[in-house]
Amino acid sequence: MVPELGQVALVLALILALVQSVAPLWGSYTGNRVLMSLAKPAVTGQLVFAAIAFGALTYAFVTHDFSVAFVAGHSNSELPVFYRYGAVWGGHEGSLLLWILVLAIWSVLVAVFSRQMPERFVARVLGVLGVVAVGFLSFTLFTSNPFDRLIPAPVDGQDLNPILQDPALMFHPPLLYIGYVGFAVAFAFAIAALLEGRIDAAWARWTRPWTTAAWLFLTLGISLGSWWAYYELGWGGWWFWDPVENASFLPWLVGTALIHSLAVTEKRGLFKSWTLLLAISAFSLSLLGTFLVRSGILVSVHAFAADPSRGLYILAFMGIVVTAALALYAWRAPSMASDAGFKPLSRETFLLANNILLVIATLLILLGTLYPLFMDALNLGKISVGPPYFDLAFMIPMFPLMILIGIGLHTMWRSTPATSVWRKLRIPALAALVIGIPMPLFFYGTAGVLTVLGSILAFWVMITAVIDLLPRIGPARLTRSHVGMCLAHFGLGVLILGVTFVSSYDLEVDRAGIPGQPVDLAGYEFTLLGTRGVQGPNFDAIEAEIEVRRDGEFVTTLLPQKRVYRVQRDPITQTAIGGGWRRELLVSMGEPLGDGAWSLRIQYKPLVRYIWLGTIFMAIGGLFAISDRRYRLARRRETEPAARGTATAAAGGQG
Amino acid sequence: MWRYLAVPALFIVLLAFFLVGLFRDPTLVPSPLINQPAPQFELPQLLEPQRTLALSDLATGEPVLLNVWATWCVGCRQEHGMLVDIARSGEIPIFGLNWKDDRVAALRWLERLGDPYVAVAVDEDGRVAIDWGVYGSPETFLLDGAGIIRFKHIGPIDQLVWEREFRPRIAQLRQGES
Numbered sequence: 001m002v003p004e005l006g007q008v009a010l011v012l013a014l015i016l017a018l019v020q021s022v023a024p025l026w027g028s029y030t031g032n033r034v035l036m037s038l039a040k041p042a043v044t045g046q047l048v049f050a051a052i053a054f055g056a057l058t059y060a061f062v063t064h065d066f067s068v069a070f071v072a073g074h075s076n077s078e079l080p081v082f083y084r085y086g087a088v089w090g091g092h093e094g095s096l097l098l099w100i101l102v103l104a105i106w107s108v109l110v111a112v113f114s115r116q117m118p119e120r121f122v123a124r125v126l127g128v129l130g131v132v133a134v135g136f137l138s139f140t141l142f143t144s145n146p147f148d149r150l151i152p153a154p155v156d157g158q159d160l161n162p163i164l165q166d167p168a169l170m171f172h173p174p175l176l177y178i179g180y181v182g183f184a185v186a187f188a189f190a191i192a193a194l195l196e197g198r199i200d201a202a203w204a205r206w207t208r209p210w211t212t213a214a215w216l217f218l219t220l221g222i223s224l225g226s227w228w229a230y231y232e233l234g235w236g237g238w239w240f241w242d243p244v245e246n247a248s249f250l251p252w253l254v255g256t257a258l259i260h261s262l263a264v265t266e267k268r269g270l271f272k273s274w275t276l277l278l279a280i281s282a283f284s285l286s287l288l289g290t291f292l293v294r295s296g297i298l299v300s301v302h303a304f305a306a307d308p309s310r311g312l313y314i315l316a317f318m319g320i321v322v323t324a325a326l327a328l329y330a331w332r333a334p335s336m337a338s339d340a341g342f343k344p345l346s347r348e349t350f351l352l353a354n355n356i357l358l359v360i361a362t363l364l365i366l367l368g369t370l371y372p373l374f375m376d377a378l379n380l381g382k383i384s385v386g387p388p389y390f391d392l393a394f395m396i397p398m399f400p401l402m403i404l405i406g407i408g409l410h411t412m413w414r415s416t417p418a419t420s421v422w423r424k425l426r427i428p429a430l431a432a433l434v435i436g437i438p439m440p441l442f443f444y445g446t447a448g449v450l451t452v453l454g455s456i457l458a459f460w461v462m463i464t465a466v467i468d469l470l471p472r473i474g475p476a477r478l479t480r481s482h483v484g485m486c487l488a489h490f491g492l493g494v495l496i497l498g499v500t501f502v503s504s505y506d507l508e509v510d511r512a513g514i515p516g517q518p519v520d521l522a523g524y525e526f527t528l529l530g531t532r533g534v535q536g537p538n539f540d541a542i543e544a545e546i547e548v549r550r551d552g553e554f555v556t557t558l559l560p561q562k563r564v565y566r567v568q569r570d571p572i573t574q575t576a577i578g579g580g581w582r583r584e585l586l587v588s589m590g591e592p593l594g595d596g597a598w599s600l601r602i603q604y605k606p607l608v609r610y611i612w613l614g615t616i617f618m619a620i621g622g623l624f625a626i627s628d629r630r631y632r633l634a635r636r637r638e639t640e641p642a643a644r645g646t647a648t649a650a651a652g653g654q655g
Numbered sequence: 656m657w658r659y660l661a662v663p664a665l666f667i668v669l670l671a672f673f674l675v676g677l678f679r680d681p682t683l684v685p686s687p688l689i690n691q692p693a694p695q696f697e698l699p700q701l702l703e704p705q706r707t708l709a710l711s712d713l714a715t716g717e718p719v720l721l722n723v724w725a726t727w728c729v730g731c732r733q734e735h736g737m738l739v740d741i742a743r744s745g746e747i748p749i750f751g752l753n754w755k756d757d758r759v760a761a762l763r764w765l766e767r768l769g770d771p772y773v774a775v776a777v778d779e780d781g782r783v784a785i786d787w788g789v790y791g792s793p794e795t796f797l798l799d800g801a802g803i804i805r806f807k808h809i810g811p812i813d814q815l816v817w818e819r820e821f822r823p824r825i826a827q828l829r830q831g832e833s
Contacts, residue, residue: 277662297673311677315673315677326666329659330660373673376679377679
């Protein structure tokens with residue numbers, strides 16, 4: 001009964017989404033205020049019904065309703081209740097439902113926080129969001145219904161894929177989707193601006209907090225996914241350039257570019273059409289990612305059930321939405337030329353460079369991701385593009401970007417005297433060299449050119465980011481967005497530090513672990529003490545006890561497991577991690593070798609934690625930026641924002 | 656104006672590529688060895704290590720299968736029952752290539768799960784598998800009576816794969832030869 005309720009709720013949500021897309025867009029075209037005013041009640045209703053549908057599916061999971069095909073495929077009577085909640089998005093159909101719910105929440109938030117925007121503009125934004133909702137709701141209902149029944153019902157379910165039974169995986173998809181879908185808001189703002197035929201500082205100010213919010217969730221989502229891959233897959237890698245990872249990274253890169261170009265559009269009224277194109281691209285890349293992941297068009301470790309009819313549907317939807325958006329852009333953007341100019345040494349120049357370099361990185365990664373597809377479609381053979389290409393292609397635009405970041409932060413709008421930049425940055429530059437060069441040599445003995453360069457750049461970015469937070473050097477009054485910017489850039493430096501050191505100095509051995517005989521790695525001694533059987537709620541495991549010593553002194557005990565989940569019999573390796581800020585030690589179990597010995601993979605990962613710590617700083621930075629007072633003040637004050645034009649550009653040097 | 660139109664135009668080209676890609680299987684890796692004589696090998700047998708199995712033993716004038724397997728391979732465990740069924744039905748002789756495996760474990764595996772193979776060659780260091788272009792196990796080669804590779808399947812064989820991919824090809828080979 002409850003699944004049918006969810007089904008009906010989903011149909012009602014689709015009907016309301018249709019109202020939400022057609023009525024306000026038609027009303028804004030004809031000037032009919034009654035039609036426009038339908039947008040808000042429609043979007044609220046859509047959220048209510050999406051939540052009911054989501055609740056119904058969750059209920060089916062929690063109560064073990066295996067007559068629902070999706071539940072039977074992704075749960076089991078032994079699955080712990082915590083994972084039953086997460087199993088809702090543990091497969092294709094349920095994760096689409098999550099996507100729909102997240103979109104409805106974003107849309108309602110836009111409706112609630114848009115009181116100060118012109119009525120017609122809001123109607124258009126909600127209408128565009130409605131179109132996106134119609135696309136995903138009908139996709140779910142017609143090709144991937146999570147409420148399909150299985151008659152007769154199986155006695156038990158096939159269980160959630162064991163590698164998804166992990167706390168990080170509970171939160172990774174929701175965060176990722178909040179980010180992905182959040183770019184739909186920026187997209188809707190861009191389309192609404194193109195429909196209006198104008199874009200001004202007020203538009204940029206409305207769009208900025210939404211974009212930053214989406215970006216910070218996407219940052220956390222990607223970071224959590226990377227952390228999960230690091231410890232759950234047991235390979236010790238934190239980024240694999242897998243097509244699915246790239247699918248989330250591409251919108252992130254463009255979203256980052258968008259945040260920066262929005263700053264220029266707000267403060268200086270420049271880069272207008274470019275900003276619109278980025279806003280359209282960020283969401284288009286989210287759709288592209290969805291298409292790549294769900295269609296099975298590329299080979300990936302994250303295999304979702306591939307089904308050509310699903311792929312065809314998303315392709316058609318993406319084709320219509322993105323082509324229409326880009327056609328509208330090509331029609332309207334030429335009339336939005338910017339008039340103001342700027343000097344070569346100015347903040348505008350550096351933000352332009354930021355945008356160009358980020359877009360180059362995006363295009364290179366997109367090319368690498370789609371290259372196998374192009375080759376195959378042209379019958380030029382099957383090939384795959386691996387990490388060597390991506391590492392190099394990504395590094396080329398990133399090195400200059402890291403250098404420019406530090407300078408750009410301390411330039412002013414319009415024009416900056418070179419001497420003032422030099423006076424402010426000579427000490428940070430010296431400090432970066434003095435700390436950055438010896439650090440790898442001192443701690444690890446040897447260092448390659450790339451390692452030293454990475455180390456210098458990491459300190460350069462960190463130091464230049466935080467000096468504005470110091471008294472007497474930074475501005476007299478710090479705004480929250482300025483603090484946010486400093487924190488986010490500092491986080492980037494922290495991330496570079498982690499990436500540089502872990503990729504330069506990580507060590508790994510595959511060795512037979514014989515009880516009582518230590519294995520050496522990076523000055524640590526790993527001794528297998530013994531193994532024992534362990535029973536989990538839905539798995540049986542063999543757990544090894546491994547003692548770690550350094551110079552004879554006890555460091556920690558690691559307990560890796562080899563699990564066999566009772567339903568899906570594949571053995572799963574549960575890596576044990578000895579955490580720490582200087583290094584992490586990973587041990588995973590291979591195969592039994594007889595006489596109590598096991599093959600072990602032991603890994604040493606210096607500073608690896610700083611990668612995720614850096615992303616946390618970035619997200620906190622984003623949080624500071626969106627909580628800035630001026631967004632709230634602007635909301636209260638602005639009754640007629642469209643008339644103010646680019647006059648607000650004079651607002652000054654914080655960005 | 657034209658500058659701005661370039662973006663949607665590029666996107667439409669991209670869409671065309673996606674449309675073509677959607678109807679292709681990215682996991683399908685063609686083998687350059689198809690329709691080529693199978694690479695020579697001579698390896699000790701699993702059950703009787705003092706005897707060897709060579710390519711000439713496979714070219715019996717009748718189509719045969721060569722199945723690459725290992726005890727550490729999950730997909731092999733999955734398809735093993737299917738192989739036993741095929742062997743029992745007598746449809747086609749199956750030879751095995753035990754790839755980078757532990758001899759004791761392999762023997763225990765056959766004892767426990769049944770032995771569908773006419774004979775199993777032991778490729779301990781994996782050199783023969785490299786010659787044969789093996790990407791990962793399980794992989795199954797279909798050879799005609801003259802020892803020419805006619806088809807290769809990557810991944811476990813299940814009922815569907817057997818009926819769709821193997822049966823028609825085997826029937827075709829038999830017809831061609833008679």
